[in-house]
Amino acid sequence: MSAPSTESGLPIYQDAARYDAEHWWKTDDLTFWEELTGEYGPRVLELAAGTGRLALPVLKSRATYTGLEISTAFLECARVKLASFGQRARLVQGDIRDFHLDETFDLILIGFNAFLHLLTDEEALAALACVREHCHEGTRLVIDIFVPDPLFLYRPEGQRVPAKIYADPQIGATVKVEETNLYDPDTELNHLRWYYSTDEKKDFLVINFTLRMYFPDTMDRLLHSAGVLEDGRVVLTQGNLPPLQSVESLACDPVLHLVVGKAGGVGDLG
Known part of the structure; x- marks a missing residue:
């Protein structure tokens, strides 16, 4: 490590x-x-x-x-x-x-x-x-x-799923977040990507992160x-x-x- x-x-x-x-x-x-x-x-x-x-x-x-x-x-x-x-x-x-x-x-x-x-x-x-x-x-x-949950881990690769919606005070707009994931059963690592969008601008922010399942x-x-x-x-x-x-x-x-x-x-x- x-x-x-x-x-x-x-x-x-x-x-x-x-x-x-x-x-x-x-x-x-x-x-x-x-x-x-x-x-x-x-x-x-x-x-x-x-x-x-x-x-x-x-x-x-x-x-x-x-x-x-x-x-x-x-x-x-x-x-x-x-x-x-x-x-x-x-x-x-x-x-x-x-x-x-x-x-x-x-x-x-x-x-x-x-x-x-x-x-x-x-x-x-x-x-x-x-x-x-x-x-x-x-x-x-x-x-x-x-x-x-297997339904969470084994979604089709690249499929966007609604993850959350919130009011962002910094930009003064409602933000919708979509999620994709790619799970590796050998390492038990779930590689996630969040796509942040407003009505005016799609994917203004994209964040990648990994979680151990x-x-x-x-x-x-x-x-x-x-x-x-x-x-x-x-x-x-x-x-x-x-x-x-x-x-x-x-x-x-x-x-x-x-x-x-x-x-x-x-x-x-x-």
Whole structure:
């Protein structure tokens, strides 16, 4: 694995205002994270913290929050959002594959598919090793990713599919985004392309990026190989993120993929 970068090279993570505008609809998980923090906080670490979207419900529960984010633009946006929380909110620039904060946390979360940017087993295991370094015996780790759907992975090559629509305040227009993908089953990498258009200008922006498709058996193998979870288990859940009791009761329907468990602390190393 190459040395982790101190800045995101992905175009989708270099314009914080556009990112927030694109994801105006993503609110269905906020109550879940607030309740989870109330149950397992109060010291919370979010990896790939983005523009601070999940920090707000975490801080609403009166927790102390540390967010690790690689993108300078996203960090600047998050700092503005979280300024009123003072010392309860801390933001750190760093790469989730290689970070060392010299403290442990009660709850560590990786939300909204951020884990999918770890494109190889090596990268995933490096991130999980860093997670373990920041665990005590009672730490809880929660990873939120989706279960890959064959209908999504094996669409005809070059077929454009509507992905999202949003109002872009920077250009003062409604933007429609279409998506194509090309999936490689050998590497489990899904190569995606987003086409941004307005009524006046088609494809004014085109962004390419790649996501690793983590199937439940792969996550189970990686988590156990990393020695991260003592009583971890794969949880498959329907639609929106479930209420907390559904996570514990293992509700099953393969739409979202949540890994929830008690993490092995640094005292278990060696």
